[in-house]
Amino acid sequence: MKINSLFVAVFVMLAGTVTLSAQDAPAAKPSDATPWLEGVTIGEHPTDISPVLPMKISLENGEAVPASLSEDVPLTVVAQTAIFDDAPPATYNGMEIPNATWRRNPAISWFFIDWEKNRNYPASSTVEMAVNQMVITPLQPTGKGAITCHAGRKMRYDSAEAGKSKGTFANSSVAADVQVLDITPPVCGLEIATEDGRSATFWVAENPPNKYPLPKMADVYLSGSLANTADPAEIITVAGLELGPNMVVTPEQAAITVAADAVLKIKANGEDNYKLDTAKLKFGICAGAGGEPTPISEVNATEVKLAGLKLPENPHFYVDASDVAGNRQVLYVPLKIKK
Amino acid sequence: MRTINRFWLLAAFCALVTVCPVTAQDTGTATADETKKEEVKIPESTDMTLGVKDSPVTLPENFRGKEAEEGDLQWLEDVGVLMQENSNLYNVDAAAIAEAAKFSSEPNITWEVKKEDNSGNLETESTDNTNKATNPCNITDPGYYQVHNGGARQVSTAGGAEEDTDAVGQPSDETNKDDEGSAEGETKTVTAQQRIGIEVHDCTSPDVWVAFQEGAGTVDMAASEAELKETMAGKIVETKGRPFSVKTQDYETASYLFIDEGQDEERNRIPWEKTARLSIAGTLFNERGAPKFESGVLTAKIDQADYRNHVNVVGGEEKNLKGVYVRRNVPFIFAAMSTDNGNKRATTGLVTAAIETADGKEIDKDGASYMFRVPNYPRSQYPDEPDYFFTTNATDKDGNVTTVRMPLYVVETSAAFEGGKNN
Numbered sequence: 001m002k003i004n005s006l007f008v009a010v011f012v013m014l015a016g017t018v019t020l021s022a023q024d025a026p027a028a029k030p031s032d033a034t035p036w037l038e039g040v041t042i043g044e045h046p047t048d049i050s051p052v053l054p055m056k057i058s059l060e061n062g063e064a065v066p067a068s069l070s071e072d073v074p075l076t077v078v079a080q081t082a083i084f085d086d087a088p089p090a091t092y093n094g095m096e097i098p099n100a101t102w103r104r105n106p107a108i109s110w111f112f113i114d115w116e117k118n119r120n121y122p123a124s125s126t127v128e129m130a131v132n133q134m135v136i137t138p139l140q141p142t143g144k145g146a147i148t149c150h151a152g153r154k155m156r157y158d159s160a161e162a163g164k165s166k167g168t169f170a171n172s173s174v175a176a177d178v179q180v181l182d183i184t185p186p187v188c189g190l191e192i193a194t195e196d197g198r199s200a201t202f203w204v205a206e207n208p209p210n211k212y213p214l215p216k217m218a219d220v221y222l223s224g225s226l227a228n229t230a231d232p233a234e235i236i237t238v239a240g241l242e243l244g245p246n247m248v249v250t251p252e253q254a255a256i257t258v259a260a261d262a263v264l265k266i267k268a269n270g271e272d273n274y275k276l277d278t279a280k281l282k283f284g285i286c287a288g289a290g291g292e293p294t295p296i297s298e299v300n301a302t303e304v305k306l307a308g309l310k311l312p313e314n315p316h317f318y319v320d321a322s323d324v325a326g327n328r329q330v331l332y333v334p335l336k337i338k339k
Numbered sequence: 340m341r342t343i344n345r346f347w348l349l350a351a352f353c354a355l356v357t358v359c360p361v362t363a364q365d366t367g368t369a370t371a372d373e374t375k376k377e378e379v380k381i382p383e384s385t386d387m388t389l390g391v392k393d394s395p396v397t398l399p400e401n402f403r404g405k406e407a408e409e410g411d412l413q414w415l416e417d418v419g420v421l422m423q424e425n426s427n428l429y430n431v432d433a434a435a436i437a438e439a440a441k442f443s444s445e446p447n448i449t450w451e452v453k454k455e456d457n458s459g460n461l462e463t464e465s466t467d468n469t470n471k472a473t474n475p476c477n478i479t480d481p482g483y484y485q486v487h488n489g490g491a492r493q494v495s496t497a498g499g500a501e502e503d504t505d506a507v508g509q510p511s512d513e514t515n516k517d518d519e520g521s522a523e524g525e526t527k528t529v530t531a532q533q534r535i536g537i538e539v540h541d542c543t544s545p546d547v548w549v550a551f552q553e554g555a556g557t558v559d560m561a562a563s564e565a566e567l568k569e570t571m572a573g574k575i576v577e578t579k580g581r582p583f584s585v586k587t588q589d590y591e592t593a594s595y596l597f598i599d600e601g602q603d604e605e606r607n608r609i610p611w612e613k614t615a616r617l618s619i620a621g622t623l624f625n626e627r628g629a630p631k632f633e634s635g636v637l638t639a640k641i642d643q644a645d646y647r648n649h650v651n652v653v654g655g656e657e658k659n660l661k662g663v664y665v666r667r668n669v670p671f672i673f674a675a676m677s678t679d680n681g682n683k684r685a686t687t688g689l690v691t692a693a694i695e696t697a698d699g700k701e702i703d704k705d706g707a708s709y710m711f712r713v714p715n716y717p718r719s720q721y722p723d724e725p726d727y728f729f730t731t732n733a734t735d736k737d738g739n740v741t742t743v744r745m746p747l748y749v750v751e752t753s754a755a756f757e758g759g760k761n762n
Contacts, residue, residue: 031431033431034429034430034431036429036445036446036448036470036471036472037425037429037472038471038472038473039392039421039423039472039473040392040423040424040425040429040472040473041392041423042388042389042390042392042423042424042425043388043425044386044387044388044425044426044427044429044430044435045386045388046386046387046388046533050386050533052384052385052386054383054384055383055384103409104455104459104461104485104536105455105459105460105461106461107453107461107485107487107534109451109453109463109466109487109489111449111489113447113491113528115444115447115493115528118444118445118447118470119447119468120447120449120468120489120491121468122449122451122463122466124463144493146491146528148489148491148528148530150487150489150530150532152485152487152532152533152534154485154534154536156408156409156410159408164408165408166408166410167408167409167410167411167536168410169533169534169535169536171384171386171387171531171532171533171534172384172532173383173384173489173530173531173532174383174384174530175383175491175527175528175529175530177526177527177528
């Protein structure tokens, strides 16, 4: 009896402790290690029933979400969860939920988390689709990402107090970890200046952005007195080039015009939508345009004395850039010698 | 040499004897670890709490007749509330998520507000990725809302190493596993979420437009009234209650009285500091018939118990709004409409409007329009003629009210109105 009594007492103490923990909902203790909890005084666990229901997300055909996605390529995903069932669960974690009924429609939110930046992007679709579906189009490459779906639904159930009921929420969420592959070449350009203070800049912008299917397209912009003597502030736009390894601006479209004895200061402006492979960045002056560049000046020289070069008939500035995924951009802009 | 060889042999044997148990023990430990790792199952999601940390007003659950047991919070529009949430995902270590698990990222925290539309669907109003577990929330339009917090964090089992993510361009054939357990050394995203239902109550009086239009000659006043109402309905929705113009020339065919929540900085004030802007435009709001556009701010009066507001416009000799001046023997019509922030001013609402005597007796139309044959203005010259008042009352579905009561003067056509207009 004594042993039994002791056992019961211990059990009651334990049970009491558990109940107390749940009810008291110990306040969070923010620290330097958890700055996101600053000001939070609420406990980690709901004091009333709030079921967390399992969820699965998959492709439309039921297949698992691939671990690798491509940027700009839409993906239709589907969530399966008891949130969409006719009635809430009757039990949760061994507790009965008497006479549980849904009170409102389900609320669903889809997100894409870029863990490398710890940023979360909401997904939304203008296309009419089922409530548990969403089209996800990742727009930026990332090595660590996650598609997440959060669904919740208001429910009501009979409370322990006779004749009373309670409102609460059933919750369901899950993540599919993915990486997003970079399929966009870099968008690099050059800044060119001469000793007399004149200069020109040309740069590239993807247009339309996030185009799919490939190829990616881009516009090339030029400005400065070496590109436009009459109006250095005006920006010349060469539209509709295929963004890739063969971007050729023709002399009829635009050119950088310098004196035959000019000393050029050249600086590359390297940009990529993910990570530029700086070791592969090359620029300078080359012969002709298109295909593999044929440099006639020292590669990546920041100062080029034209008088020291044997200029070919059709010289161009070039910038040859690759990103870490291997996407390559080579841009050629004509170099004209002032007569 | 032989002795030395024996020594080395002995030493090697001893070393083996020493090493072998260690190796055996290591193997044993590794096996146990592997078993342990296999048993570690990182859950897909965990629970979360969500609630109010600080609010300037705490309303009972049955506020304005709402059902208490529904469990929804009762808020007033335009009152900022500090929300807070918490989850095991935000701890220093991941022990509460899974044994031997560790966090491999900071948490990602997103606050979202959804509003229930007329079909009962919950549509996103705002999304805010703050990565903070507290968040100020200010809902500026009435309705049923859900505030949602979604949390996520990367959790690794032992051995879950940081991956080299430089070469994001090499596709993988892997897919996301269906099983709930995590493989050895895997890093996965664990989620948590919670929602809370909120009834946001309307504390803003409805916007009201009143237009007066005179007829002349053989104008079909019934057709004019229909056209006037149609024009008003289109414009009041288009401008969300704001006057459609501040140019007097735009009010030559009809004179307008506008009562609305005001200009940008005047809108969405906290309920007990609500104001309204009264604008009058056209020729019928002064005795000389001079075209004008005037605008000023009124203070709304709030009921301290139920936080319903009342904007009451009273016209009179000593007021900015003296009254409306119509010409004797000239038929006129009026139309009144309202729009309310309860549905984001998307539709028009009914307004009761009337011309009545001082004792509240309503004046009827004379056919398709109103017309007074005897002047009563200036009042000193016509002391025996009755006082007339134009009144309107607009009430939104939450009981906020906008009322107007201003004198209606009938002026001697040639003596007052025409003369003033010619000036």
